[in-house]
Amino acid sequence: MRVVIRPVSAPYRVTATVVALLGLSAAAPFLYRTGPVGYAALLVPLGLLLALAWAVRLGQWMLAAGAPPWPARLTLHLAQGAQAGQRGRAVRVADAVARAGDADVTPAGYAVWAVLRRGSAPQLHQRVVWERWLRELTGEQRVLVRRRAGVAVLDVEGQGRIWPSSFTLRRRPWGVVLTPLGGTSASGDLSVWRLLTVLVMVVALLAGPALGRRDYLDAVWATAYIVVLAFAVGQWFGVMPPGRQSRERPASTRIPGARTKAAKPHRGGRFSGTSKTRKR
Numbered sequence: 001m002r003v004v005i006r007p008v009s010a011p012y013r014v015t016a017t018v019v020a021l022l023g024l025s026a027a028a029p030f031l032y033r034t035g036p037v038g039y040a041a042l043l044v045p046l047g048l049l050l051a052l053a054w055a056v057r058l059g060q061w062m063l064a065a066g067a068p069p070w071p072a073r074l075t076l077h078l079a080q081g082a083q084a085g086q087r088g089r090a091v092r093v094a095d096a097v098a099r100a101g102d103a104d105v106t107p108a109g110y111a112v113w114a115v116l117r118r119g120s121a122p123q124l125h126q127r128v129v130w131e132r133w134l135r136e137l138t139g140e141q142r143v144l145v146r147r148r149a150g151v152a153v154l155d156v157e158g159q160g161r162i163w164p165s166s167f168t169l170r171r172r173p174w175g176v177v178l179t180p181l182g183g184t185s186a187s188g189d190l191s192v193w194r195l196l197t198v199l200v201m202v203v204a205l206l207a208g209p210a211l212g213r214r215d216y217l218d219a220v221w222a223t224a225y226i227v228v229l230a231f232a233v234g235q236w237f238g239v240m241p242p243g244r245q246s247r248e249r250p251a252s253t254r255i256p257g258a259r260t261k262a263a264k265p266h267r268g269g270r271f272s273g274t275s276k277t278r279k280r
Contacts, residue, residue, distance in 0.1 A: 165236055
């Protein structure tokens with residue numbers, strides 16, 4: 001099987017994110033020498049922990065990329081929250097209240113998971129880093145798997161390389177429902193407005209006090225740290241960014257056609273007997 005590798009972008013994005021987190025974290029002590037410590041400083045330990053985790057994951061990528069390949073079948077899925085009937089009582093009550101208020105409580109799919117099949121061997125599940133061309137991978141795909149150090153790097157025939165954002169599991173991920181990418185129940189994906197709303201709220205909460213005391217350098221640092229940290233978290237959890245999943249029509253979509261004529265009412269009214277019976 002001939003594999004065409006596209007220019008790899010995930011390692012460069014992750015490396016740039018780690019460098020940015022380390023640089024912004026190192027600048028925090030010098031920044032707060034001239035003013036009070038803002039609430040955004042609470043994110044520094046989280047950013048350093050995430051940068052360390054990504055550094056370890058980059059080492060796993062290098063080891064897995066050098067492993068011998070073996071063929072498999074790949075299907076990409078979105079990990080959605082469990083249905084209301086599968087949740088706890090408190091969550092079911094909250095869903096009922098949300099429905100009463102005309103709120104959309106359909107489980108949304110964000111994280112992208114790869115399901116690998118190889119003959120009679122157990123299926124492998126792995127969360128992956130998002131790439132723009134993954135939207136095209138609806139249905140089953142042929143891949144070459146390079147697995148080592150607990151992770152698997154996937155080379156998709158004619159497409160490119162997919163990098164892992166979690167360990168390879170021999171079981172389904174706990175607490176979520178996997179829906180094939182482009183499926184009918186995975187339509188509630190992340191929207192641009194929802195993403196911007198969350199970012200603006202966090203920035204206002206953590207960088208707003210700095211603006212209130214006219215410490216603009218602190219506000220700029222806090223905003224940059226929040227954006228970089230959100231980007232690093234999105235890559236870690238394999239979040240699919242806003243956009244259309246697939247141009248394919250879902251299987252359950254009804255195609256409008258010509259109207260059928262309604263059946264004529266029976267002239268016998270409520271009587272349901274045969275014509276011979278009616279004559280009697």
